[in-house]
Amino acid sequence: MPVNLTAPVASSLHPVAGVRIGVAEAGVRKANRKDLTVFLLDEGASVGGVFTSNRFCAAPVQICRERLDAGAAVRAIVVNTGNANAGTGEDGLARARQTCEALAAQLGLQPDQVLPFSTGVIMEPLPVDRIVAGLPAAITDAQPAHWARAAEGIMTTDTVPKAASAKAMVGGVEVTITGISKGAGMIRPNMATMLGFLATDAKVDQAVMKQLAFELAEGSFNRVTIDGDTSTNDSFIVIATNKAANAPVTALDSADGQALKEALMGVARQLAQAIVRDGEGATKFITVQVEGGKTAAECRQVAYAIAHSPLVKTAFFASDPNLGRILAAVGYAGIDDLDQTRIDLYLDDVHVAVNGGRNPSYREEDGQRVMKQAEITVRVNLGRGSASDTVWTCDLSHDYVSINADYRS
Amino acid sequence: MPVNLTAPVASSLHPVAGVRIGVAEAGVRKANRKDLTVFLLDEGASVGGVFTSNRFCAAPVQICRERLDAGAAVRAIVVNTGNANAGTGEDGLARARQTCEALAAQLGLQPDQVLPFSTGVIMEPLPVDRIVAGLPAAITDAQPAHWARAAEGIMTTDTVPKAASAKAMVGGVEVTITGISKGAGMIRPNMATMLGFLATDAKVDQAVMKQLAFELAEGSFNRVTIDGDTSTNDSFIVIATNKAANAPVTALDSADGQALKEALMGVARQLAQAIVRDGEGATKFITVQVEGGKTAAECRQVAYAIAHSPLVKTAFFASDPNLGRILAAVGYAGIDDLDQTRIDLYLDDVHVAVNGGRNPSYREEDGQRVMKQAEITVRVNLGRGSASDTVWTCDLSHDYVSINADYRS
Numbered sequence: 001m002p003v004n005l006t007a008p009v010a011s012s013l014h015p016v017a018g019v020r021i022g023v024a025e026a027g028v029r030k031a032n033r034k035d036l037t038v039f040l041l042d043e044g045a046s047v048g049g050v051f052t053s054n055r056f057c058a059a060p061v062q063i064c065r066e067r068l069d070a071g072a073a074v075r076a077i078v079v080n081t082g083n084a085n086a087g088t089g090e091d092g093l094a095r096a097r098q099t100c101e102a103l104a105a106q107l108g109l110q111p112d113q114v115l116p117f118s119t120g121v122i123m124e125p126l127p128v129d130r131i132v133a134g135l136p137a138a139i140t141d142a143q144p145a146h147w148a149r150a151a152e153g154i155m156t157t158d159t160v161p162k163a164a165s166a167k168a169m170v171g172g173v174e175v176t177i178t179g180i181s182k183g184a185g186m187i188r189p190n191m192a193t194m195l196g197f198l199a200t201d202a203k204v205d206q207a208v209m210k211q212l213a214f215e216l217a218e219g220s221f222n223r224v225t226i227d228g229d230t231s232t233n234d235s236f237i238v239i240a241t242n243k244a245a246n247a248p249v250t251a252l253d254s255a256d257g258q259a260l261k262e263a264l265m266g267v268a269r270q271l272a273q274a275i276v277r278d279g280e281g282a283t284k285f286i287t288v289q290v291e292g293g294k295t296a297a298e299c300r301q302v303a304y305a306i307a308h309s310p311l312v313k314t315a316f317f318a319s320d321p322n323l324g325r326i327l328a329a330v331g332y333a334g335i336d337d338l339d340q341t342r343i344d345l346y347l348d349d350v351h352v353a354v355n356g357g358r359n360p361s362y363r364e365e366d367g368q369r370v371m372k373q374a375e376i377t378v379r380v381n382l383g384r385g386s387a388s389d390t391v392w393t394c395d396l397s398h399d400y401v402s403i404n405a406d407y408r409s
Numbered sequence: 410m411p412v413n414l415t416a417p418v419a420s421s422l423h424p425v426a427g428v429r430i431g432v433a434e435a436g437v438r439k440a441n442r443k444d445l446t447v448f449l450l451d452e453g454a455s456v457g458g459v460f461t462s463n464r465f466c467a468a469p470v471q472i473c474r475e476r477l478d479a480g481a482a483v484r485a486i487v488v489n490t491g492n493a494n495a496g497t498g499e500d501g502l503a504r505a506r507q508t509c510e511a512l513a514a515q516l517g518l519q520p521d522q523v524l525p526f527s528t529g530v531i532m533e534p535l536p537v538d539r540i541v542a543g544l545p546a547a548i549t550d551a552q553p554a555h556w557a558r559a560a561e562g563i564m565t566t567d568t569v570p571k572a573a574s575a576k577a578m579v580g581g582v583e584v585t586i587t588g589i590s591k592g593a594g595m596i597r598p599n600m601a602t603m604l605g606f607l608a609t610d611a612k613v614d615q616a617v618m619k620q621l622a623f624e625l626a627e628g629s630f631n632r633v634t635i636d637g638d639t640s641t642n643d644s645f646i647v648i649a650t651n652k653a654a655n656a657p658v659t660a661l662d663s664a665d666g667q668a669l670k671e672a673l674m675g676v677a678r679q680l681a682q683a684i685v686r687d688g689e690g691a692t693k694f695i696t697v698q699v700e701g702g703k704t705a706a707e708c709r710q711v712a713y714a715i716a717h718s719p720l721v722k723t724a725f726f727a728s729d730p731n732l733g734r735i736l737a738a739v740g741y742a743g744i745d746d747l748d749q750t751r752i753d754l755y756l757d758d759v760h761v762a763v764n765g766g767r768n769p770s771y772r773e774e775d776g777q778r779v780m781k782q783a784e785i786t787v788r789v790n791l792g793r794g795s796a797s798d799t800v801w802t803c804d805l806s807h808d809y810v811s812i813n814a815d816y817r818s
Contacts, residue, residue, distance in 0.1 A: 052741075053741065054737060054740040054741045055739075055740040055741070055744065055745075055747040055748075055749055056736050056737055056739060056740025056741075056749045056752075056765070057740070057749075084733075086733065086737075087732075087733060087736055087749075087762070087765065087766055087767070088766065089750065089764070089765065089766040121733070122732070122733030122736070122737070123732055123733050123736075123762075123766070123767045227718075227719040227720065230737070230740075230741035231737065232733075232736075232737050232740060309636075310636040310719070310805075310809070310813070311636065311813055314809075314810055314813035314814045315813070315814070317810065317814045318813075318814035320814070323496075323531070323532055324493075324495065324496060324530070324531025324532050324641075327465050327496055327531070327532075327641075328463060328465055328495075328531070328639070328640060328641050330464075330465060331463035331464040331465025331466070331639075331641060332461075332462065332463045332464070332465075332639035335464065336464075338464040339464075340464055340465045340466075340496075341498065343465075353496070353532075355498070356465070356496065356498065357496055357497060357498040357532070358496065358532045396719075396810060397810065397814075398807055398810050398811070398814075400719070400723075400810075401723055401726070401805060401806065401807050401809075401810055402807070404719070404720055404723035404724070404727075405723045405724070405726050405727035405729070405806075405807075
């Protein structure tokens with residue numbers, strides 16, 4: 001059961017001027033399943049992306065990177081589920097290109113104006129014929145109001161579609177932001193990938209889009225972890241359709257740039273956190289906040305050590321305030337000159353460890369009370385500086401093992 | 410159920426001249442349990458040790474490091490289970506010292522000739538009175554033939570005692586090697602630590618002992634992983650009693666040094682692998698062998714990425730030849746210039762992936778056959794050099810979650 005996460009209400013997702021979305025059933029892997037989604041962008045959109053750091057990256061990721069780096073004027077995005085087109089070599093690249101060519105031909109575009117995304121089983125050939133055959137239906141279906149449909153269309157083994165939407169003021173003008181994401185742990189049996197698509201009608205210079213996507217990912221999708229596995233297909237795309245009346249954002253550190261980024265970040269975080277809330281077997285949503293570090297990077301390092309520790313994660317599952325496991329994870333996070341006698345640890349408002357030892361006033365029942373909650377904040381103070389960082393994760397339950405140990409069906 | 414691991418037969422463990430071992434029931438945490446073990450060494454033993462890299466290291470670890478670094482003439486080792494004396498600050502150091510002082514007084518030694526070891530619950534005060542009260546019985550019990558008893562005496566939640574023994578020729582003289590270990594995953598509920606004690610009667614110069622312990626750990630205890638968690642108390646001690654008639658080993662790269670190291674390594678590996686075989690919830694013993702790297706370090710990095718991946722580990726539990734998960738782990742291991750088109754993957758003798766893609770001649774039933782075995786070798790060739798390294802691990806099962814999610818009892 002996802003942790004405090006329900007399907008989005010379609011009417012709560014604001015359409016973004018300049019974006020139409022269509023979904024179809026192409027039978028990529030299974031019949032009668034929405035498995036093909038297209039985003040059609042009006043001319044003039046600015047687009048940025050961030051992709052998996054996995055060296056074994058999928059064919060569509062390679063093509064997206066190449067096209068965005070070359071400054072392609074993106075007009076369409078095509079997403080299939082059921083097949084990740086990863087570990088498929090040259091043939092996989094050719095098939096991803098074929099998909100783009102087919103969509104481009106039907107829309108009167110150049111192939112490099114189409115970005116492809118795939119998610120599903122690894123190391124099997126992409127059934128490009130079935131995908132191409134499904135494109136006309138997806139194009140016909142395209143509507144600005146279809147965000148909730150798209151959130152469903154990109155699901156693989158997610159149990160809940162994930163979408164979020166907001167309005168914000170940028171330079172005195174109201175802009176709209178809507179996005180969707182998918183992912184539920186890194187991989188259910190053979191099903192990979194976290195995908196995120198975020199669009200705004202704000203005017204944003206193409207020149208800042210790559211950096212914008214990077215900074216947004218750093219504060220959202222790059223701060224969530226289920227099991228520490230990094231998929232071959234992870235992608236996050238940010239679109240600014242330039243339809244709103246704001247003065248174009250040309251620098252992220254301008255007042256307008258900051259206002260826009262903050263608003264986008266709010267939605268990106270909801271989308272990223274939704275993935276954790278729907279994490280494989282998750283029963284708890286955990287915020288790991290590390291402060292008092294010399295650098296944000298070392299805080300992150302400690303936060304990930306805690307968030308990845310199977311022992312910490314099983315303790316959360318068991319609602320066991322097992323302080324030793326958290327402190328041990330802090331200790332092995334890799335900060336060579338860490339002084340254990342300066343570490344403080346809190347579970348929500350409960351101060352459990354002080355100067356690296358048990359807080360004399362800590363009572364087990366207080367820790368127990370917090371550990372029983374569905375949402376918990378672990379706060380660690382390293383006592384060596386003023387930097388901080390935060391990571392979101394979930395617990396490790398029996399269901400995680402069941403889900404991932406099921407034989408591929 | 411441990412994987413191909415049974416309790417040692419006491420008579421198969423050769424006594425090591427110059428070492429007597431005694432075990433007692435001190436009631437550290439629970440009554441009627443062998444929880445206190447002493448090793449008594451004749452005068453003139455050479456001793457080296459390697460300890461946890463966890464910055465949150467336990468009080469006894471700090472004291473052992475200090476004494477070995479100061480060149481103490483070690484004559485006794487005291488090990489308690491039931492309490493790790495970790496996260497206990499200055500008070501914990503004082504209690505560990507008290508234990509050593511009490512044992513030293515009873516044996517007519519200086520306190521710094523005693524090395525203390527503790528394993529068990531974290532962040533609770535060491536019950537030093539009960540330990541001290543148990544020492545006379547442990548001393549009275551001391552016999553050269555008590556290795557199997559000691560293997561039991563240092564167990565916490567291990568399901569099987571772990572010991573190994575061998576004879577070898579060093580410089581034309583037969584020497585004896587016997588050792589014990591404990592650990593079963595990093596931590597069962599609150600129970601931490603891997604401990605290893607290895608003794609030989611060979612003559613070895615004290616000057617090479619630290620390096621010897623380091624090199625042995627690098628080839629054994631530092632190459633096993635259950636869940637990637639590093640305990641606060643991990644310790645590995647090597648003792649050479651200097652009772653044998655061999656010419657003293659004064660350099661590890663001499664012929665005698667190499668012969669001795671190889672023999673010690675064989676026993677150390679058995680002890681380290683026994684910990685994986687008895688890993689929490691383990692149903693499979695996995696050897697991850699990475700070759701074709703530029704350096705051994707990068708091979709190790711890839712091997713650990715595979716060995717720590719919850720997705721890979723659950724696939725082993727399910728006997729699912731899920732190649733994508735292994736290749737994905739290779740891809741995110743952190744080698745920035747890795748070329749995915751050069752990766753080959755084998756499961757035992759089955760060549761599953763070639764040049765980063767599925768081997769055309771690979772049949773799922775062959776992978777399936779290997780995955781069903783209790784012992785499996787995963788071999789990855791990175792195709793970029795001639796270095797290699799190996800790591801041993803186990804699968805991730807329902808029982809791992811059950812064991813670690815049980816509330817501390």
